[in-house]
Amino acid sequence: MSVRQPTLSPRSIVSITLTLGILFAASGLQVFGQTELTLDTTLIVDSAVVEAAPVTSLLVEDGVYDNGDSVRLFWVPSIDDQIAGSIVDGYRVYRSVNGGQAAPISDLLPGVASFTDKNVDKDSTYTYYIATLTESGEYPSVVTREISPQPEWFNFARLSLLIMALIIAGAVIFYVETAKRGKKLFVRKIAGLEAIDEAVGRATEMGRPVLFIPGIHDMDDVQTLAALTILGRVSRTIADYDSKIFMPVARSLVMTAARETIKASYQAAGRPDGYSDEMVNYVTDEQFGYVAAVDGLMVREKPATVFLLGAFFAESLILAETGNSVGAIQIAGTARPAQLPFFIAACDFTLIGEELFAASAYLSGEPRMLGSLKGQDVGKAIAMVAILAGMVAVTTSEAWGLEYMKDLHRWLMSMFAAG
Amino acid sequence: MEHFALWLGAFLTLGILSFLYKDNPWYKLSEAIFVGISAGFWVVTLFWDNLVGKFWDGWQDEPMLWVGMALGILMIMRLVPKIGWISRWPLAFIVGSTAGLWLMNFLASNIMVQTQATIMPLLSSAFGQGFDAGLGAIISNLVIVIGTFTGLVYFFFSKEHTGAFGGTARVGIFFIMITFGASFGYTVMSRMSLLIGRIDFLLGDWLGMIG
Numbered sequence: 361m362s363v364r365q366p367t368l369s370p371r372s373i374v375s376i377t378l379t380l381g382i383l384f385a386a387s388g389l390q391v392f393g394q395t396e397l398t399l400d401t402t403l404i405v406d407s408a409v410v411e412a413a414p415v416t417s418l419l420v421e422d423g424v425y426d427n428g429d430s431v432r433l434f435w436v437p438s439i440d441d442q443i444a445g446s447i448v449d450g451y452r453v454y455r456s457v458n459g460g461q462a463a464p465i466s467d468l469l470p471g472v473a474s475f476t477d478k479n480v481d482k483d484s485t486y487t488y489y490i491a492t493l494t495e496s497g498e499y500p501s502v503v504t505r506e507i508s509p510q511p512e513w514f515n516f517a518r519l520s521l522l523i524m525a526l527i528i529a530g531a532v533i534f535y536v537e538t539a540k541r542g543k544k545l546f547v548r549k550i551a552g553l554e555a556i557d558e559a560v561g562r563a564t565e566m567g568r569p570v571l572f573i574p575g576i577h578d579m580d581d582v583q584t585l586a587a588l589t590i591l592g593r594v595s596r597t598i599a600d601y602d603s604k605i606f607m608p609v610a611r612s613l614v615m616t617a618a619r620e621t622i623k624a625s626y627q628a629a630g631r632p633d634g635y636s637d638e639m640v641n642y643v644t645d646e647q648f649g650y651v652a653a654v655d656g657l658m659v660r661e662k663p664a665t666v667f668l669l670g671a672f673f674a675e676s677l678i679l680a681e682t683g684n685s686v687g688a689i690q691i692a693g694t695a696r697p698a699q700l701p702f703f704i705a706a707c708d709f710t711l712i713g714e715e716l717f718a719a720s721a722y723l724s725g726e727p728r729m730l731g732s733l734k735g736q737d738v739g740k741a742i743a744m745v746a747i748l749a750g751m752v753a754v755t756t757s758e759a760w761g762l763e764y765m766k767d768l769h770r771w772l773m774s775m776f777a778a779g
Numbered sequence: 780m781e782h783f784a785l786w787l788g789a790f791l792t793l794g795i796l797s798f799l800y801k802d803n804p805w806y807k808l809s810e811a812i813f814v815g816i817s818a819g820f821w822v823v824t825l826f827w828d829n830l831v832g833k834f835w836d837g838w839q840d841e842p843m844l845w846v847g848m849a850l851g852i853l854m855i856m857r858l859v860p861k862i863g864w865i866s867r868w869p870l871a872f873i874v875g876s877t878a879g880l881w882l883m884n885f886l887a888s889n890i891m892v893q894t895q896a897t898i899m900p901l902l903s904s905a906f907g908q909g910f911d912a913g914l915g916a917i918i919s920n921l922v923i924v925i926g927t928f929t930g931l932v933y934f935f936f937s938k939e940h941t942g943a944f945g946g947t948a949r950v951g952i953f954f955i956m957i958t959f960g961a962s963f964g965y966t967v968m969s970r971m972s973l974l975i976g977r978i979d980f981l982l983g984d985w986l987g988m989i990g
Contacts, residue, residue: 585878
């Protein structure tokens with residue numbers, strides 16, 4: 361291990377230098393102003409060198425709430441790092457794995473007093489020491505105890521998230537059971553959804569098709585899931601009215617799911633023969649290739665009604681404007697805040713964010729979905745109360761220093777910490 | 780070859796832009812080429828990235844990849860009409876796991892973090908600063924608290940928007956619309972950059988009119 365011996369006084373250094381110089385000279389080695397000694401450590405000494413104190417109070421501990429893949433180090437920086445005109449250039453973290461040779465794993469800036477080693481595994485044992493870096497060399501600390509990182513079963517930093525999830529899940533279950541017992545759950549009207557029957561009826565009267573665009577994301581986006589739920593209701597109405605729907609999609613999985621959805625709707629309407637796989641077609645995964653194809657489809661087929669529901673990006677205004685130009689009644693909905701303004705500008709009805717997700721429950725009227733919607737409202741009510749109470753608590757505690765308001769504020773902040 | 784690609788790019792760009800006039804054979808040709816090539820490109824990309832890059836190169840070290848492969852094979856079963864119903868299983872798996880995974884993300888980001896960030900002192904510039912906020916900071920704090928609260932009221936579906944509750948929801952939708960207005964202008968500017976990119980290609984790379 362190559363280290364500096366920081367506890368030697370200048371007088372001792374000179375003595376050692378002279379003594380070792382004589383020894384090395386006697387053994388035929390040339391010795392200049394600097395001498396190297398190898399014992400259990402290697403000492404590099406020079407009477408002109410300014411020494412630095414090593415870091416102290418070095419502690420090592422297992423990373424908390426992890427999978428046994430982190431170790432944390434804490435120390436008090438070198439005393440020479442805490443004075444004006446510091447000679448400390450930084451710190452170097454050394455690590456020994458399973459008792460092997462220590463090797464540097466990271467260099468840190470002056471003033472740093474902690475380090476997390478995330479490149480560890482739970483089957484190994486580690487020791488660490490921190491070297492203080494100066495122009496003249498490295499000054500090591502003591503070596504830590506051995507440590508083997510351990511995984512934890514629970515992440516208690518996210519306890520409040522679990523509590524909130526349980527409260528909302530409990531509310532959902534409660535309302536689902538309430539609905540199942542036949543009690544009618546109230547959900548306010550959502551303007552865009554009221555227009556669905558009217559929009560499909562218009563297409564039927566005009567003898568023109570309905571175009572349904574489910575966004576450009578795959579089935580791993582909840583907006584696509586919400587869009588397909590609404591598709592179930594739309595296609596059921598289309599089946600009832602004996603109208604026509606076509607649906608170009610940008611993802612193969614969405615095509616599969618959409619076909620299943622429409623097929624189920626036609627079966628539920630008692631018209632399984634009216635369904636055709638041709639209603640849903642895969643176009644391309646490429647965003648603007650998809651847009652080019654859908655735009656062409658719009659101007660050629662001239663749909664009377666266009667649904668734009670799901671995850672949309674830069675193509676939102678292009679699609680909505682083209683739909684508008686062919687005179688279609690347009691019902692749009694997305695949870696993408698950047699695209700909502702375009703839909704609001706170019707479409708007749710727009711489901712804003714949460715309304716898209718509420719729509720599926722509203723349209724289906726099923727106890728499970730209505731219960732879910734009501735349960736989410738409980739979550740929103742909790743958030744509203746917390747915002748008001750927290751705002752009052754922190755404002756009054758700032759103004760008059762009320763301790764109980766400070767406590768309330770602290771408690772609310774901890775309860776809404778996502779971990 | 781380079782010149783051919785340049786001219787082809789210009790030809791297809793102008794073909795797509797010709798849609799601004801009306802649908803025409805040039806646009807149809809450009810559209811068909813775009814769709815066909817991009818669909819083929821994605822087939823090749825997904826084959827090499829997923830099937831070869833992930834499964835074929837890693838199935839020996841990662842047994843879980845076999846689960847993905849099995850689900851993929853089940854999905855292809857819909858090509859066989861008699862057992863096509865099996866393809867619903869992987870679909871159900873994807874839908875269920877997606878909903879479950881997003882539940883905690885939405886809960887953490889849309890409820891917990893946002894609520895915590897909105898709990899702020901109205902008359903202070905920061906926690907522990909007393910009544911030190913200027914008029915601008917007070918207005919900013921009020922906009923955040925009132926906007927978030929009334930926005931939540933608007934998205935509360937269990938109560939009709941009438942009376943004081945309806946008035947609060949109306950304030951919420953005003954906040955939302957003002958936000959959308961600002962977002963509209965911002966996003967239009969970013970869309971303009973797409974147009975500028977194409978014009979730069981036509982006038983610069985193709986015609987050499989700009990350096």
